[in-house]
Amino acid sequence: MPLITDTAHAFLPYPDVPVLHAGTGPLAGLCFGVKDLFDVAGYPTGGGQPLVLAMSGIKTKTAPAVQQLLDAGAKFVGKTVTDELAFSMNGNNAHFGAPINGAAPERISGGSSSGSASAVSNNLCDFALGSDTGGSVRAPANHCGLYGIRPTHGRISLAGVLDLAPSLDTCGYFARDVDTFARVSSVLLGEDPVAMPTNIRLLKPLDIWSMLSEDVAVAQAKPLARTEAALGKAVEMRVILDNPDSLYWHFRHIQGHEAWTVHGPWIERFCPPLGPGIAERFAWSKTVTDEQFAEASVYRKRFKKHLADVLGADGVLVMPTAADIAPLKSDGGEALESYRNRSIQMLCLAGLSGFAQISLPLGQRLGAPLGLSLLGPAGSDMRLVRLAQQIANTA
Amino acid sequence: MPLITDTAHAFLPYPDVPVLHAGTGPLAGLCFGVKDLFDVAGYPTGGGQPLVLAMSGIKTKTAPAVQQLLDAGAKFVGKTVTDELAFSMNGNNAHFGAPINGAAPERISGGSSSGSASAVSNNLCDFALGSDTGGSVRAPANHCGLYGIRPTHGRISLAGVLDLAPSLDTCGYFARDVDTFARVSSVLLGEDPVAMPTNIRLLKPLDIWSMLSEDVAVAQAKPLARTEAALGKAVEMRVILDNPDSLYWHFRHIQGHEAWTVHGPWIERFCPPLGPGIAERFAWSKTVTDEQFAEASVYRKRFKKHLADVLGADGVLVMPTAADIAPLKSDGGEALESYRNRSIQMLCLAGLSGFAQISLPLGQRLGAPLGLSLLGPAGSDMRLVRLAQQIANTA
Numbered sequence: 131m132p133l134i135t136d137t138a139h140a141f142l143p144y145p146d147v148p149v150l151h152a153g154t155g156p157l158a159g160l161c162f163g164v165k166d167l168f169d170v171a172g173y174p175t176g177g178g179q180p181l182v183l184a185m186s187g188i189k190t191k192t193a194p195a196v197q198q199l200l201d202a203g204a205k206f207v208g209k210t211v212t213d214e215l216a217f218s219m220n221g222n223n224a225h226f227g228a229p230i231n232g233a234a235p236e237r238i239s240g241g242s243s244s245g246s247a248s249a250v251s252n253n254l255c256d257f258a259l260g261s262d263t264g265g266s267v268r269a270p271a272n273h274c275g276l277y278g279i280r281p282t283h284g285r286i287s288l289a290g291v292l293d294l295a296p297s298l299d300t301c302g303y304f305a306r307d308v309d310t311f312a313r314v315s316s317v318l319l320g321e322d323p324v325a326m327p328t329n330i331r332l333l334k335p336l337d338i339w340s341m342l343s344e345d346v347a348v349a350q351a352k353p354l355a356r357t358e359a360a361l362g363k364a365v366e367m368r369v370i371l372d373n374p375d376s377l378y379w380h381f382r383h384i385q386g387h388e389a390w391t392v393h394g395p396w397i398e399r400f401c402p403p404l405g406p407g408i409a410e411r412f413a414w415s416k417t418v419t420d421e422q423f424a425e426a427s428v429y430r431k432r433f434k435k436h437l438a439d440v441l442g443a444d445g446v447l448v449m450p451t452a453a454d455i456a457p458l459k460s461d462g463g464e465a466l467e468s469y470r471n472r473s474i475q476m477l478c479l480a481g482l483s484g485f486a487q488i489s490l491p492l493g494q495r496l497g498a499p500l501g502l503s504l505l506g507p508a509g510s511d512m513r514l515v516r517l518a519q520q521i522a523n524t525a
Numbered sequence: 526m527p528l529i530t531d532t533a534h535a536f537l538p539y540p541d542v543p544v545l546h547a548g549t550g551p552l553a554g555l556c557f558g559v560k561d562l563f564d565v566a567g568y569p570t571g572g573g574q575p576l577v578l579a580m581s582g583i584k585t586k587t588a589p590a591v592q593q594l595l596d597a598g599a600k601f602v603g604k605t606v607t608d609e610l611a612f613s614m615n616g617n618n619a620h621f622g623a624p625i626n627g628a629a630p631e632r633i634s635g636g637s638s639s640g641s642a643s644a645v646s647n648n649l650c651d652f653a654l655g656s657d658t659g660g661s662v663r664a665p666a667n668h669c670g671l672y673g674i675r676p677t678h679g680r681i682s683l684a685g686v687l688d689l690a691p692s693l694d695t696c697g698y699f700a701r702d703v704d705t706f707a708r709v710s711s712v713l714l715g716e717d718p719v720a721m722p723t724n725i726r727l728l729k730p731l732d733i734w735s736m737l738s739e740d741v742a743v744a745q746a747k748p749l750a751r752t753e754a755a756l757g758k759a760v761e762m763r764v765i766l767d768n769p770d771s772l773y774w775h776f777r778h779i780q781g782h783e784a785w786t787v788h789g790p791w792i793e794r795f796c797p798p799l800g801p802g803i804a805e806r807f808a809w810s811k812t813v814t815d816e817q818f819a820e821a822s823v824y825r826k827r828f829k830k831h832l833a834d835v836l837g838a839d840g841v842l843v844m845p846t847a848a849d850i851a852p853l854k855s856d857g858g859e860a861l862e863s864y865r866n867r868s869i870q871m872l873c874l875a876g877l878s879g880f881a882q883i884s885l886p887l888g889q890r891l892g893a894p895l896g897l898s899l900l901g902p903a904g905s906d907m908r909l910v911r912l913a914q915q916i917a918n919t920a
Contacts, residue, residue, distance in 0.1 A: 142579045143579050144579050144580070176575075180620040183575065183578055184569075184578065184621075185539070187539075223798070224619070224798055225620045225798060226576065226797075227576075400622070401534060401622060403621070403623075
């Protein structure tokens with residue numbers, strides 16, 4: 131059993147099967163956890179769903195993203211708990227438990243990459259792989275005080291990884307400090323295909339910022355100031371196409387339609403008992419029509435072009451990662467659902483466009499971490515990482 | 526995946542790993558399922574609990590009880606769903622689903638050997654292994670219209686099987702027809718250590734029968750008459766020592782204390798999310814004191830001696846298996862808990878004494894099966910099987 135001292139419930143108690151890694155390399159000396167959506171040879175892949183775990187068997191191949199890390203000298207220390215089928219942001223799996231938020235133990239860790247964020251925030255490993263479809267890396271990064279990335283769609287391989295909504299799914303990761311984050315990024319991202327210009331334009335989308343409550347806006351003032359100190363004064367602008375509801379619903383229609391396409395057949399075949407929220411979300415996903423999906427796909431194209439035009443080659447949005455700090459564990463399902471929906475309105479910019487976004491743990495409110503995000507054009511991932519370093523190095 | 530046509534949700538969808546069996550033998554031509562508490566080489570053992578499944582790894586040894594069946598020529602066709610940690614009689618696992626009762630699909634299959642009873646009652650296999658601690662074979666046999674046995678404690682090996690409460694746990698099994706039941710019994714039981722006399726005394730414990738509601742008593746009249754036609758008029762008597770509450774609570778104190786001893790440490794270590802009823806039952810089990818357990822152990826000794834005296838070498842109790850036919854799936858938690866508690870008062874006679882009991886599918890009520898039981902002295906198992914055959918062959 132890996133990491134027997136894990137009292138954070140971040141790791142799954144799979145029997146400890148050794149996984150080879152290179153003796154030297156850019157990540158030598160670092161250890162990492164892997165969300166239980168990624169195949170690792172010698173382990174099952176459970177996806178946070180007991181029947182999926184039962185069906186999995188022991189995998190014989192390791193997902194390329196994991197293999198890249200091993201080849202770079204990082205040590206695999208275990209598979210981390212994921213929200214059920216990665217279709218939640220609450221970090222509370224009805225079957226496998228609720229990994230503890232190392233930065234705010236009374237608050238949820240967020241999901242669906244809950245165990246990975248928990249493991250890193252509890253110092254159980256140096257970094258961890260997650261996946262981000264609608265915010266599953268960025269939200270837990272916000273909640274647990276971590277650096278977390280949703281890369282440009284397609285930038286990091288998702289071969290050997292369970293799908294949720296393939297046109298939205300991405301492979302992301304977490305680290306506590308920006309230098310570890312940058313080391314891992316170099317390995318998984320390599321250099322950007324087209325380097326951004328030396329001078330970037332920092333953009334502040336007022337229509338996103340105006341979604342914040344006053345308390346949260348106040349808490350985001352310092353992180354924003356620090357970012358501007360490092361990257362220059364942000365230009366105020368607007369980014370939403372049509373209205374926030376369009377963004378939100380088109381995103382959800384794409385996610386729901388694809389999630390049902392991926393999981394519907396076996397869910398109908400096996401009738402697995404799905405946890406609270408997950409069952410309802412799949413039931414809703416089933417109702418998304420082909421027409422809604424087609425309409426959403428048209429909107430997505432428009433939005434992607436719109437955001438590409440807005441950003442150009444040198445634009446970087448600076449924006450809140452989520453609606454607020456992590457909800458309390460004691461919050462009811464309705465409060466969590468409301469938090470999720472408000473956050474998706476921010477998180478879906480990167481989701482719909484497929485562009486890269488990094489959450490930086492720059493803020494605090496009520497003693498809990500609060501993330502600020504940089505969102506850049508397609509392929510700007512590594513540059514965003516370097517901007518994050520620049521900000522971190524600005525006192 | 527075994528038995529892809531299993532729409533009863535009786536089997537776990539583990540990848541199909543071939544399990545060798547003898548080409549000939551007394552069970553040649555029969556196929557069987559195995560409750561997912563028993564180790565089968567090539568498969569994990571999940572115990573109906575996702576973290577137990579995660580911890581299991583792939584077993585390399587097969588439990589001797591399963592091996593005996595394979596050696597006798599029976600074909601293994603899959604592992605069956607169990608209630609979570611076998612600590613329920615509801616047949617509704619919050620993580621792995623609710624196997625369908627083949628005899629009364631709108632009613633629960635009963636548990637904890639829910640998948641085994643479901644598989645046999647849905648004709649997915651000829652017989653199936655289960656375990657019975659407090660009624661986990663007898664109750665589902667009652668509910669699904671099957672022959673089911675709780676053997677004398679220790680009679681069939683439980684090596685390689687997950688414990689619930691070791692001093693109460695037994696290995697039982699189900700079959701649809703009495704001849705298959707007898708064939709399996711010959712293999713797993715062999716001959717009784719001491720043969721019962723040719724003439725047995727059928728005993729009707731009025732204090733148990735008086736627990737039935739009038740409707741159920743009416744429905745049990747025919748099965749009782751048929752049994753008396755085969756085995757002779759039953760002598761009315763009383764069997765409970767002190768009062769029904771003593772039986773019930775001492776049984777529950779032993780079961781709870783042992784269940785917590787077995788599972789408490791890892792439950793406290795991993796904080797697994799336990800399903801409805803299971804969590805409460807373990808929480809209660811934790812509160813059972815050493816004094817209560819000691820007192821219950823003294824009572825159990827007294828009761829065992831008392832029942833041994835009552836039965837002598839030739840006594841066989843004829844009694845209802847459970848309080849009624851299976852509850853409806855739509856019944857709420859409270860109704861199920863009440864049903865369970867009323868049934869335990871009957872089921873705990875064999876539990877506390879460790880004596881053998883067979884449930885026969887002789888009755889019906891509202892179109893659903895109703896079981897009648899024979900309970901004999903320690904070691905009378907095979908004789909009870911032959912008495913069941915005798916009854917079945919009496920029109």
